[in-house]
């Protein structure tokens with residue numbers, strides 16, 4: 220968080236630079252063609268044939284029952300970068316087992332059919348290499364006689380499906396999709412026989428073509444003839460039930476979170492992908508392609524991982540890192556240190572939320588550097604705003620950052636004594652949610668691992684001691700109480716154990732801390748006048764100090780890690796992995812969601828423009844005929860955020876500069892200037908809505924101005940400067956740049972992102 224209302228100088232990250240170069244490329248293309256990019260239809264040439272199927276890993280067999288909620292995550296890999304999108308999927312898992320005949324059947328099915336487009340340009344099976352090859356592949360297949368391409372009639376319109384009584388998807392009154400067969404029609408009525416035997420009357424507008432069964436389980440969604448929502452979800456579910464959690468959608472990799480161990484990882488699988496014995500969709504395959512392209516073309520690569528909270532982004536990023544560490548290992552042991560950073564990052568940056576017991580509360584970009592021989596020469600980790608509000612406020616059923624609980628339960632008695640440490644239940648910042656433990660997680664053991672990681676990352680004992688002191692100081696700060704001294708709610712600090720311990724651990728005087736917490740100085744002409752705070756002001760100030768200390772501690776740790784991983788300057792190329800928070804929409808959405816969703820809106824635009832253009836280029840290169848389909852551009856929504864002077868960000872900044880402005884005056888201003896914008900939706904009270912690409916989100920402006928200004932009074936800066944703790948002193952002398960505000964300003968700088 221920033222210290223003052225003025226903009227911090229924003230250093231351009233490599234992510235920004237990378238995305239800017241993409242943007243420039245996109246713009247150049249746009250200028251040249253001035254045409255909207257088109258979604259390609261299914262390919263018509265052999266050039267797009269799926270590669271030959273290879274066998275599954277020998278250890279591939281799983282069995283499970285039950286019903287669970289899975290998450291879908293997708294990764295786009297391209298020459299220069301990759302994108303991941305996410306969505307949620309309800310899947311029910313019945314019998315999951317991959318048997319030999321089934322496997323063969325799947326192998327034959329994959330790639331066996333092209334598209335309706337294909338049918339239009341092909342008259343004879345004999346002259347079609349695609350079909351010839353598939354027929355050859357499927358000869359002797361256990362599924363028996365598969366229809367050939369000219370036995371299957373393809374047609375776009377649902378009318379045709381109704382006439383021919385084909386299989387369809389129908390949307391039921393509860394919104395769910397069910398598959399069935401057209402049974403009969405009468406006037407506008409269409410009767411569909413569902414798989415469960417029921418017959419339902421569905422209006423034609425709620426029917427969509429279903430793919431032939433033969434396409435069930437294709438590993439690339441682009442091989443489906445009909446790419447509608449239920450068909451895509453059905454295919455993902457079909458694969459998921461076989462424990463094939465990865466699928467492709469052209470150059471995008473989709474991962475469905477299995478929420479259990481699946482035998483898809485480990486050294487055998489790594490070797491198989493490395494030696495090209497396997498080409499089933501997998502994050503290893505994606506990482507392998509990135510590595511090979513970097514080595515072959517000398518171009519830096521990026522994997523952009525995205526998905527909603529709990530989708531499996533961080534796990535996916537870790538698998539990609541592990542694979543790359545295995546490929547580029549042996550260059551001096553840097554890969555071991557790189558992997559160890561995860562332990563530290565998770566302790567300080569992850570927390571239990573209602574959706575994920577190990578949720579990353581920050582975004583990160585990991586750059587892995589390689590020598591010209593393909594060995595890892597170093598790495599760099601950039602983090603994007605750590606959710607500091609969690610340090611002082613935790614929702615029901617959630618926890619603060621793991622490290623606090625690890626320290627409280629795992630610190631050896633000598634350290635506990637030194638820090639006057641009590642159990643987690645004794646600290647207000649931790650006990651407000653009454654959630655202290657996570658099933659299956661041993662915090663004390665994690666503390667030992669944390670200490671080992673500190674040692675391995677060569678953070679000296681003296682620095683480690685300061686880190687633990689600051690953590691304990693934050694906990695004690697939260698226990699500081701105030702008592703009112705007049706009927707205007709003015710306060711003084713209660714001189715109790717909490718004040719004594721906090722000041723001792725912060726290495727400043729108790730008196731100094733008391734004064735900084737209960738008073739603030741105002742400039743009146745050339746004089747400074749000291750004013751006593753009200754209860755709310757004092758609580759806000761105490762919490763701001765705790766957040767500031769934690770935010771700076773997190774940034775300092777990143778600095779130490781980066782110093783260590785810097786390695787030598789012998790970097791030839793790099794692979795970047797972006798693990799960024801996904802689109803968020805809760806019951807109550809605040810400034811944090813506003814920034815996160817804005818970042819995702821930006822990523823979505825990049826995805827739309829870059830991916831579709833890239834595919835189009837590839838089709839052009841292959842000489843493939845395709846049908847142009849307009850895609851939904853989210854530029855207008857981005858304009859709502861970015862337009863100057865009347866966009867959401869400009870108006871927010873303008874209002875933040877008025878000392879008497881309130882969240883209500885902010886929302887009035889937004890309503891006044893943006894009400895006619897179709898992407899803005901005025902709401903009652905202090906809320907406003909935005910029509911994002913992923914849906915409408917209503918934001919509560921409560922706290923918007925305060926968070927956007929993010930002030931830390933000069934009294935605290937003085938207090939920290941006077942501290943005998945070197946780390947705290949250093950925090951006072953620098954402004955953090957990993958803040959919401961810096962994220963916001965870096966995204967909104969012209970050309971700085973995408």
Ligand SMILES: Nc1ncnc2c1ncn2[C@@H]1O[C@H](COP(=O)(O)OP(=O)(O)OP(=O)(O)O)[C@@H](O)[C@H]1O
Pocket residue numbers: 476477478479480481526527528529530531532533534535575577578579580800801
């Ligand atoms: N490939 C996988 N295999 C097995 N379990 C997985 C896999 N991916 C994710 N999970 C499970 O799902 C949980 C959540 O995954 P993860 O923390 O990666 O989600 P995320 O998308 O990064 O969430 P957040 O945005 O909240 O940080 C993991 O703790 C793990 O239990």
